[in-house]
Amino acid sequence: MPLKNSATYYGPVTRFLHWSVFILFIWQYLSAAIMTHLARDQTLLALMQGDFYNWHKSIGLMLLVLALARLIWRKTTPLPDWAPVLSPAERVFSHWNEVRLYWCMFLLPLSGYLFVMAGGFGVKLFGLYDLPNPIGKQGGLAATMMAAHIVLSYAAVVFIAWHVSIGLQHHWLEKDGFLNRMLPFRRP
Ligand code: HEM
Numbered sequence: 001m002p003l004k005n006s007a008t009y010y011g012p013v014t015r016f017l018h019w020s021v022f023i024l025f026i027w028q029y030l031s032a033a034i035m036t037h038l039a040r041d042q043t044l045l046a047l048m049q050g051d052f053y054n055w056h057k058s059i060g061l062m063l064l065v066l067a068l069a070r071l072i073w074r075k076t077t078p079l080p081d082w083a084p085v086l087s088p089a090e091r092v093f094s095h096w097n098e099v100r101l102y103w104c105m106f107l108l109p110l111s112g113y114l115f116v117m118a119g120g121f122g123v124k125l126f127g128l129y130d131l132p133n134p135i136g137k138q139g140g141l142a143a144t145m146m147a148a149h150i151v152l153s154y155a156a157v158v159f160i161a162w163h164v165s166i167g168l169q170h171h172w173l174e175k176d177g178f179l180n181r182m183l184p185f186r187r188p
């Protein structure tokens with residue numbers, strides 16, 4: 001199977017990037033819910049609150065790298081043609097929504113990174129290595145970035161929900177096999 005997208009379906013590289021980002025996003029929301037509710041001295045699955053923060057930050061930065069890889073791949077590899085089952089209005093909306101999804105994939109990790117660096121909390125990457133802090137403590141920036149991070153995390157849920165509902169509506173209600181364009185090991 002060719003690695004690149006064809007005119008009718010997404011190739012394995014696009015699919016791999018798409019679904020790895022999705023799985024890691026789930027982890028980000030799960031870990032965020034745990035770390036912001038767990039008491040400092042409490043443990044969950046033998047992990048302390050600090051461990052969840054660390055994994056949230058580390059995987060979040062990994063997502064930034066994946067977002068960059070994904071954008072470069074999208075810009076250098078032609079996209080398949082639009083699915084014939086999408087109406088002109090759905091095509092316009094899907095494109096608009098995908099641009100917002102890309103903004104979220106970049107701005108969520110960037111705002112999180114700027115928040116923890118400006119707040120002086122730092123990042124111990126995968127519990128192994130303290131990343132240098134190139135900006136130093138800046139209270140105002142930390143507060144703004146924290147607010148941005150939270151607002152973006154809610155906005156992303158709305159864009160993802162809309163994206164998923166178009167996919168499921170076609171695949172399940174209209175039974176036109178739309179998701180097979182992106183699901184692993186499927187052909188339309
Ligand atoms: C973190 C969650 C998600 C993000 C950020 C996301 C983002 C994207 C983006 C940007 C595209 C355009 C292709 C590309 O540039 O890679 C795309 C395509 C697609 N996504 Fe997602 N997606 C997410 C979750 C999902 C889920 C859960 C489903 C399934 C229910 C899904 C189904 C699809 C399908 C079928 C396409 C192809 C659409 C078409 O052919 O026009 N996505 N997604």
Ligand code: HEM
Pocket residue numbers: 025028029032033036053056057058059060061063105108109110111112113116123146149150153
């Ligand atoms: C795509 C990547 C990311 C997603 C989806 C994400 C998502 C979230 C969510 C949903 C929350 C909870 C917001 C709330 O309080 O309601 C949160 C909080 C937080 N995130 Fe992220 N995040 C990402 C990347 C990062 C990165 C890269 C860092 C730091 C390097 C980071 C640091 C934090 C911190 C410190 C909090 C806690 C804020 C507080 O104390 O309320 N995040 N994130």
